[in-house]
Amino acid sequence: MPGKNSIAVRLVLVITLFNAVISAVTLGYNYYESRDILQKELESNARNLAMSIVYRVEAQLAAVAKVAEGVVRSLETGKYSEQQFHTLLKTTIETNPDIYGLAIAFEPYAFSAKSPLYAPYYYREKDKIVLRHLENAYLDLPYPYWDWYQIPRELGKLEWSEPYFDEGAGNILMSTCSVPFYKDTNGSKQLQGIVGADVSLDALTEYISSIKILDTGYAALLSRNGTILAHPLKDTIMNETFFSIAEARHDPLLREIGRKMIKRETGFVHYTSLKGFKSWMYYAPIPSTGWTLAVVFPEAELLANARKMSMTMAAMGIVGVLLLTLAVINIARTIIKPLQVLTEATDEIAAGNFDAVLPTAQSNDEVGVLTHDFQIMEQSLKEYIRNLTETTAAKERIQSELKVATHIQTSLLPRIFPPFPDHPEFEIYASMVPAKEVGGDFYDFFFIDEKNLCFLIADVSDKGVPAALYMMVAKTLLKTESQRLGEPDKALASVNNILASGNENCMFTTVFCAILDTTTGEVRFANAGHNPPLIIDSQGVRYLTLKPGLILGVITDVVFETERLTLAPDATLFLYTDGVTEAKNTQDGLYGEERLLQALQNSPQDDVASLIHYIRSEVGHHADGAPQSDDITMLAIKITKKGPA
Amino acid sequence: MDLQTRTENNAIVITISGRLDTVTAPEYEKKILELIEGGNNRFVVDFEQLDFISSAGLRVLLLMAKLLKEKNGQVRLVNVKGNVYSVFEMSGFTTLFKMENSIAAALATLI
Numbered sequence: 001m002p003g004k005n006s007i008a009v010r011l012v013l014v015i016t017l018f019n020a021v022i023s024a025v026t027l028g029y030n031y032y033e034s035r036d037i038l039q040k041e042l043e044s045n046a047r048n049l050a051m052s053i054v055y056r057v058e059a060q061l062a063a064v065a066k067v068a069e070g071v072v073r074s075l076e077t078g079k080y081s082e083q084q085f086h087t088l089l090k091t092t093i094e095t096n097p098d099i100y101g102l103a104i105a106f107e108p109y110a111f112s113a114k115s116p117l118y119a120p121y122y123y124r125e126k127d128k129i130v131l132r133h134l135e136n137a138y139l140d141l142p143y144p145y146w147d148w149y150q151i152p153r154e155l156g157k158l159e160w161s162e163p164y165f166d167e168g169a170g171n172i173l174m175s176t177c178s179v180p181f182y183k184d185t186n187g188s189k190q191l192q193g194i195v196g197a198d199v200s201l202d203a204l205t206e207y208i209s210s211i212k213i214l215d216t217g218y219a220a221l222l223s224r225n226g227t228i229l230a231h232p233l234k235d236t237i238m239n240e241t242f243f244s245i246a247e248a249r250h251d252p253l254l255r256e257i258g259r260k261m262i263k264r265e266t267g268f269v270h271y272t273s274l275k276g277f278k279s280w281m282y283y284a285p286i287p288s289t290g291w292t293l294a295v296v297f298p299e300a301e302l303l304a305n306a307r308k309m310s311m312t313m314a315a316m317g318i319v320g321v322l323l324l325t326l327a328v329i330n331i332a333r334t335i336i337k338p339l340q341v342l343t344e345a346t347d348e349i350a351a352g353n354f355d356a357v358l359p360t361a362q363s364n365d366e367v368g369v370l371t372h373d374f375q376i377m378e379q380s381l382k383e384y385i386r387n388l389t390e391t392t393a394a395k396e397r398i399q400s401e402l403k404v405a406t407h408i409q410t411s412l413l414p415r416i417f418p419p420f421p422d423h424p425e426f427e428i429y430a431s432m433v434p435a436k437e438v439g440g441d442f443y444d445f446f447f448i449d450e451k452n453l454c455f456l457i458a459d460v461s462d463k464g465v466p467a468a469l470y471m472m473v474a475k476t477l478l479k480t481e482s483q484r485l486g487e488p489d490k491a492l493a494s495v496n497n498i499l500a501s502g503n504e505n506c507m508f509t510t511v512f513c514a515i516l517d518t519t520t521g522e523v524r525f526a527n528a529g530h531n532p533p534l535i536i537d538s539q540g541v542r543y544l545t546l547k548p549g550l551i552l553g554v555i556t557d558v559v560f561e562t563e564r565l566t567l568a569p570d571a572t573l574f575l576y577t578d579g580v581t582e583a584k585n586t587q588d589g590l591y592g593e594e595r596l597l598q599a600l601q602n603s604p605q606d607d608v609a610s611l612i613h614y615i616r617s618e619v620g621h622h623a624d625g626a627p628q629s630d631d632i633t634m635l636a637i638k639i640t641k642k643g644p645a
Numbered sequence: 646m647d648l649q650t651r652t653e654n655n656a657i658v659i660t661i662s663g664r665l666d667t668v669t670a671p672e673y674e675k676k677i678l679e680l681i682e683g684g685n686n687r688f689v690v691d692f693e694q695l696d697f698i699s700s701a702g703l704r705v706l707l708l709m710a711k712l713l714k715e716k717n718g719q720v721r722l723v724n725v726k727g728n729v730y731s732v733f734e735m736s737g738f739t740t741l742f743k744m745e746n747s748i749a750a751a752l753a754t755l756i
Contacts, residue, residue: 440700459700460700461700461701461703461704462667462670462700462701462704463667463701505704505708506704506705506707506708506711507704508700508703508704508707510700510735510736528737529735529736529737529738530735531735532735546735548734548735548737548739548740549737550736550737550740550741551703551736551737551738554707554741555741558737578699578700582697582699590697629666629667629668630667630699
């Protein structure tokens with residue numbers, strides 16, 4: 001079974017991994033992109049919402065301011081009795097539901113020289129409009145010292161007070177719109193007092209708190225110095241400022257936002273809300289009072305949809321990846337199944353079973369082609385092995401036939417020594433060692449009549465089977481012609497004519513042919529291009545000087561010449577082929593004629609067999625393991641001491 | 646064995662060096678056959694650097710002479726000396742081949 005590295009596993013791993021990565025990237029991009037779009041949309045929505053609230057609050061405040069200014073105009077243009085003051089205040093409140101209370105606070109002694117302070121104040125108390133005199137209402141601090149009186153008095157213009165608790169008079173959390181009024185005396189304006197119109201902050205905060213933003217979002221109102229006026233966290237109202245919270249939280253971002261609010265700036269920020277949620281906030285100032293309205297959108301809720309969508313997409317992605325994985329596994333199996341079947345079959349082939357049945361190619365795909373190729377390969381291998389077996393068998397047959405040929409060739413040469421036991425007057429010994437299985441050298445000796453012994457040595461050009469065949473012919477011819485003609489020169493001439501006619505391959509042979517008269521020791525000899533023999537007698541060892549004669553088999557009608565010599569008792573004639581003198585050692589050094597001469601001088605002289613064995617071993621010693629390149633053939637004939645009979 | 650051929654005066658001059666024996670003779674034979682079949686029939690073989698010739702070498706020389714004779718060609722052997730000359734003398738090759746002392750002399754005798 002294939003392991004971790006199988007094609008199927010790798011295919012599944014790679015495709016699944018890549019698919020998962022692509023899905024994750026797409027999902028992530030989609031999430032952040034939709035978040036971005038949401039944020040832009042949110043900014044626009046938040047601005048619209050905030051501005052609509054700002055306008056509404058501003059409209060309410062402006063209406064109040066207008067009423068206060070209207071009262072001032074009435075006071076400055078008309079003459080009012082005390083009773084008329086009261087009627088003015090009371091009716092104004094009645095007709096303006098946004099106004100919680102309305103006061104006309106005179107400068108000291110401005111109303112009457114008798115009373116230093118005079119400030120009638122009408123306000124709502126449980127659906128009724130009640131009068132209270134401010135000159136008496138404030139116990140600790142007379143009204144001219146209150147901010148709502150002092151600041152517009154000094155500035156000489158309409159002013160909204162910071163929210164405050166009207167302890168002693170209205171007794172609620174309020175903000176007062178104060179407008180100074182003047183009396184025109186001789187062209188110069190003289191401050192008479194302050195008209196103060198109160199707005200209940202409870203009503204305002206109630207309105208702001210009633211604004212619902214999503215499920216957990218909210219709107220908040222902050223005063224000019226950052227005091228919280230309206231907020232879902234009731235405890236913080238009038239108790240905390242934006243800065244005190246920033247300080248407590250060690251949140252510099254919050255402090256920075258607070259600073260911008262105080263500077264009456266508008267902004268859209270991502271921050272952690274006072275309720276502790278990651279949120280987006282849009283803030284804008286309310287122009288008349290300088291307060292700041294903030295609308296807060298909790299991020300979690302905003303992104304809930306985007307998150308939900310992302311989760312759905314992720315789920316779809318995972319399902320998709322799983323389905324794809326299953327599909328890949330399926331495809332991989334379909335691809336690999338035939339491969340596995342093929343692998344099992346080829347394993348058998350690899351183990352040497354060339355008759356293993358390969359699966360039939362199911363389709364034309366790569367596996368099909370591979371299977372087909374394997375089938376062809378299996379056939380080719382079978383064919384090749386069959387051929388190889390046949391070739392090897394044929395080669396073995398040739399080898400064995402060559403062995404037989406060698407055997408036949410050697411058996412054709414006289415091998416029984418001594419060959420003529422009833423001729424004690426001479427000794428003869430010969431040996432032939434072929435370089436290849438069959439050689440081109442040969443020797444022969446035979447009686448042509450009762451007293452004449454013919455002996456010869458020959459070397460056919462080249463070696464191997466062609467030389468051996470040629471040698472057979474030459475040997476047979478030499479024997480028959482010598483016996484027929486009885487003289488070496490005639491025998492050679494006759495054999496030459498036969499060999500030379502129709503010699504297509506230019507084969508030839510050298511021959512030294514001699515006839516010994518065993519009764520006299522006279523040797524008649526003729527040479528056809530062969531190496532000169534050596535003679536060993538009482539005068540020492542020497543090469544015979546021969547007349548040159550042409551090799552056999554080249555051209556017809558060659559004339560050979562018979563020469564003569566007489567072997568004294570104890571003299572030896574030594575015949576050899578160039579395999580002796582041209583035996584090479586490992587440095588390509590030839591044995592040579594001089595060494596042969598020396599060796600013969602040192603050789604044992606008792607009998608010709610030991611002489612030839614000695615030369616053979618000397619030549620082998622010289623070769624020193626170098627391969628034999630030519631046939632080595634030697635023949636020695638010796639007249640015994642008794643001499644010819 | 647090393648075999649080099651060049652053309653000089655419309656004749657092929659073959660320079661042979663090393664040994665011409667059973668091992669190298671087939672190579673010489675192949676080369677000569679190619680040249681003769683290629684239409685060349687005037688040859689000079691320089692033996693100046695030939696160290697040794699065996700009966701197999703003599704056979705290819707005979708084959709060459711025979712083929713050239715059939716095509717009315719000629720061959721001259723040059724610088725046959727030392728033991729190579731001894732072999733020639735012993736085998737009677739001196740009577741079979743025309744031999745010269747220099748390539749120039751050999752070329753001059755080729756008509």
